[in-house]
Amino acid sequence: MRPLRPWQRLQWRLTLACVGATLGLALLLVVVLLALAGNYLLRSQGMAVDVAAEALAKAGGLAPALAARPPDVDAMERILSRELGQAEAPPPSQENALEVEIRLGGPGAGTVGVLDAKGAPLMAVDFSGAGVSRAEGFSPSAEEAVLITRALSGVTAPESLGLRGDNGGLVAAVPVRDGAGHVLGAVVARMKPPMRPRDFVGSVLGFVLALGVPLVLLGTAVGLVVGALSARRLLAGLRPLTSAADAWSKGELDVVASVPPGDELAVLADRLNQMAGQLRAVVGLRQELAAREERDRLARDLHDTVKQHLFAAAMQLGAAKAHLQRQPERAEACLTEASELVGTSQRELVSLLQELRPRALGGPWPEPLRQQVESWSARTGIAADVRLDAGPLPPSTAEALLRILQEALANVARHSGASRVRVWLGSTGPERQALVVEDDGRGLPAERRGGMGLDIMRERAEALPGGHFRLAPGEALPGLRVEAAFTSGPPELVSRQVSPQPQGGP
Incomplete structure (x- = not known):
């Protein structure tokens, strides 16, 4: 944020406002007094009554x-x-x-x-x-x-x-x-x-000119003192709020804004502290839900892949043991199948562990998406065609897209039997972008259309600004097309939401 100039600070603005109010009040008072004096001298009956009262006393x-x-x-x-x-002069005895x-x-x-x-x-x-x-x-x-x-x-x-x-x-x-x-x-x-009106005007001008400089100096001094004291009290209440807001913006939601009680700033501090407490509870709840969601997904993946493969490997080992004496060739085939199943289980476990503890992905957006696809392709042996035509995005949007991509690629590796994948991220219209993952596999069987992984991707996509999730037959490849569309917003707005990073990448 651009630093404030001295005259833009609240302290100086309050001080100058007090100076202006003091001078304005003094000027208004002078104008009222002169107006009353002018009315008394030029128009009021009160002066004639005063003359009559004085004459009665001396007549x-x-x-x-x-x-x-x-x-x-x-x-x-x-x-x-x-x-x-x-x-x-009359003698002292003359009193009338x-x-x-x-x-x-x-x-x-x-x-x-x-x-x-x-x-x-x-x-x-x-x-x-x-x-x-x-x-x-x-x-x-x-x-x-x-x-x-x-x-x-x-x-x-x-x-x-x-x-x-x-x-x-x-x-x-x-x-x-x-x-x-x-x-x-x-x-x-x-x-x-x-007094004639023009004589009164001349006397007023002389009075104003004679007292103008002292009046301005006095009003300025009084305004500076009052403004400085008022601003000091206000700023003393604003500083804890500013410090607390800075801490909250960094995620330190346990920080409390402490403001002396007695005015509206204290009420505001109480409301903000309540809001921070509620936000802290919401963040804790979201973390708990995210952890539960991740545990459910991990349990589903272990059940669908590793558990099934290990069960099949155990069956093959049992068969090999049964045929070892009478049919050693068949026992050897069962051991080979079991070894392949164990290797597959090992690769599945490595993939799950990398999803749980992903390696650091660096570079400007969308380079992390490219690195994720290349890492996945190297692990699975599935060829990947990556095309990323997108600019900077807010961190929350970028994180959601990365998670959607991980889940989509995991589904391709486990269920599609594909040999090739196409990943595309780019614009689909004014302020609209989409992440598309297509494969050349067998598509999505009807019994898996309500799977947990698909539900997770749909929830993440629909949580994006203007988000929409769609499953459809592939266009560039004959298998399944997974599409997550969202509103990207004006480029200048997006660039303000993302931390500055060195530009690079494809």
Whole structure:
């Protein structure tokens, strides 16, 4: 497998994801705060309510001037000038103040008017960043008239005494009451919009530019720390799983993946350990079945060949003993027949032993098939024509084909009486291959069509991908044709399934 680049590793991907999430969350928080601030400055009625609440708290400072007869307009002007923050600071004993200036991006600007108990204007001052001056006249608008009526009627709820005008400006009208609670008059604060939309946009851009670099650095640091800690915990749980998977792939199914409990990785480890245990049981069962199958086949072969030959040899030896005194020529013939039967039994035993402990077959596929046929031909004396036109196959498929070939050749040697065999392995269609064994013997008698050897070959063939097993009369030779067909798959898929080997062979 191609090694992963650093940025493709799970640890770095989790870390970068945490960095991105942290920066995104910080950006979202800034956007939400700026949106709330913009709504408060430009559209919200809450700012007008805040102005009305502040004016209610400070309006009592005008009560003495309003209670005078006639009202002391000059005193009102001095009080307003002082409380608007443009005159000298009030003495320590002066605790009442009317703070109506809004300092958001710059000094506020507007007009403050004072009305008597009947709603008649008494005086007004204009205030801005340049100072406070006497206004020439003060005429309440329709919106202000509604607020003034509420103030003069004694309403003290800030929500009813302030509003935002159509142009975005702020208006508040609050009552001025004496110590007994009587309404002496009203104060009307008329303020221009505290900030224009384009000024707010400029302030936002300046804020973002000023805090952008610190925000990115802080978000990156926090994301790196959080991502590293999260990835460390995750990787600590994945490493035992990876090690266990590597061991399982090598057949070490007794290895257990040990993961600290408490999360989904522990659950996954438990499931994988259960799966490995079940697979271990299945492998053991398959090995037991394979051993039993091999014992049954060996018993069948010994019964059909060696046992029969040895029984016949024993009969011949008994006959030779009976004829030894009176007919020595016939006894000699019986001994010769017995010797041949013993030799045949010996060759059968050698063949069975080589099947049980086959010699190492080397070379790239399908060279092991050629070596198997040549070895069998040398032992049996039966001529063999081998043609192998196949590429690499998965190891399990190659092993099954080798076993099918061994069984087919064993049947030829024991039952067919053939003198020649043809073995062919090649393609029969798109992604289809077949192993064919033909002989020039007597074919397959009807009573042997359900033999154990044929059943074993059929089971092995049908276990292959798309496998099919067929017995038929020979085509190139007049005897029996044994064919095991299977799906080979695309060449590139097969080449990935087979371990790399040096190319060679016919």
